[in-house]
Amino acid sequence: MKIKVKNIEFLVNEKFNQLFWNYVSSGKWEPHTFEIIDNFVSENSSVIDIGSWIGPISLFMAGKGAQVYSVEPDPVAYQELISNLKLNPALDQRIQSFNFAIAPEDKEIKLYARK
Structure with missing residues (x-):
């Protein structure tokens, strides 16, 4: 499924979250x-997307040419993020993804999903 936000286009796996992607x-x-990203992020930018979920913000920033460090702790969302990155090889080169959480201490945490 092709997504267009402003003048940036990228592909996403339409099997997951199709209603969300239509909303985007x-x-x-x-x-x-x-709008903020469009005004401040460029090909000279390096950005961290903490809680990147399935990648809408990371893909958009990479589409603007930024180097993106995408952090997502949820293993289900992270796999969908990876699936979306693989559909965009040119953008995938600009995104480094990490499956962990950022926290003040090193300990195991429990994540809760809506369903």
Whole structure:
């Protein structure tokens, strides 16, 4: 499934979260976030996307040419993120993904999903 946000296009796995991706493409999901990124992120940027989930922000920033460090602790969301990155080989080169959490101490935590 092709997603277009502003002038940036990328592909996502339509098997997962199709309604969400349609919402992103409509421009109604976090328009203020994309506006800020559009104004401040460029090909000279290095950014950290903490809680990158399935990649909407990471893919957009990489599409703008930024080097992105994408951090997602949820193993299910992380696998979907990886699936979306693989669909975008040119952007995948600009995104380094990490499956861990950022916390003030080193310990095991329990993640909760909506379902």
